[in-house]
Amino acid sequence: MPDTVFVSDLHLYxxxxxxxxxxxxxxxCAAEVQTMVLGGDIFDFRWSTLGDTDATIVAAMRWLDDLVASHAQCQFHFVLGNHDYNEKFVTELERYALQRSNLDIHHYWLRLDQNIFLHGDAADHPAMCADRLIARRDKWRHDESRTRLHHAMYDLAVRANLHKLASHVMNRPQKVVGRIHQYLRRIGQGPDQGVEQVYFGHTHAAINALVYDGMTFHNGGAPITGLDFRIVDVAS
Structure with missing residues (x-):
């Protein structure tokens, strides 16, 4: 068992x-490792089936407390994603973290030795930089659950495996890691600064140790119908 694991894109609720x-x-894993990094979109406020944002926050905090409080020997890092960047949730999450010494919150990325962890929405634009990502995330602060019609349409898309097609066509590994590589260079976290391993989510397309221009990229996929998923062991 490694010392650290990475998991993202659970899209709970x-x-x-x-x-x-x-x-x-x-x-x-949490019972055995020293560190667990939660890489964003752990919860999904846009597509929550719980009725409203407040109900989803209550359920999310209950779920997170069950994990964090049950494994006090494990240090948890929550790197926020776009689907769990809801302003009310982030406020509640940061308040909760003040009560738990084994939980830290990170809005955009986390660096641990030669490893860097980020959600992966930096790949959404070819010229992504810190300011551009902040602006894009601001649009998610007040994102709320969609209507029943939106949910029904999304369910149909999943049953038709259109999400799987989009994952493979729109998120081709070379394109995605190339964009993230450039983003990391722009924020001063590239290979010249000692970054060797990059762990990210968001695209739902699993990547296992893809080497690209001096860095190795990892993506655990997503536990969604038709998609690969794994909890990723982190290099020590």
Missing amino acids: SARSQPVRFELPMHQ
């Missing part, structure tokens, strides 16, 4: 999330 694929394995 959306209809597409499959908790049976990750809840028990996550608790098993």
Whole structure:
């Protein structure tokens, strides 16, 4: 068992999330590792099936407390994603972290030795930089659950495997890691600064140790119907 693991894109409380694929394995890992990095979109406020944002926040904090409080020997890092960047949730999350010495919150990225962790939405624009990502995330601060019609349409897309097609076509590994590589250089976290391993999510397309211009990229996919998913072991 490694000292550190990375997991992202659980999309809890959306209809597409499959908790049976990750809840028990996550608790098993947390019982054995020293560090667990939660890489964003752990919760999904846009596609929550719980009715409203407040109900989703209550459920999310209950779920997170069950994980963090149950494994006091494990240090948790929550790197926020776009789907869990809801302003009310972030406020509640940061308040909770003040009560838990084994939980730290990071808005955009986390650096641990030669490893860097980020959600991965830096790949959404070819010229992504720190200011551009901040501006894009601001649009998610007040993102709320969609209407029943939106949910029904999304469910149809998942059943038709259109999400799988989009993941493979729009998020081609070379394009994605190339964009993230350039973003990391722009924020001063590239290979010249000692970054060797990059762990990210967001695209839902699993990547296993893809080497690109001096750095190695990892993506655990997402526990969604038709997609690969794994909890990623982090290099020590």
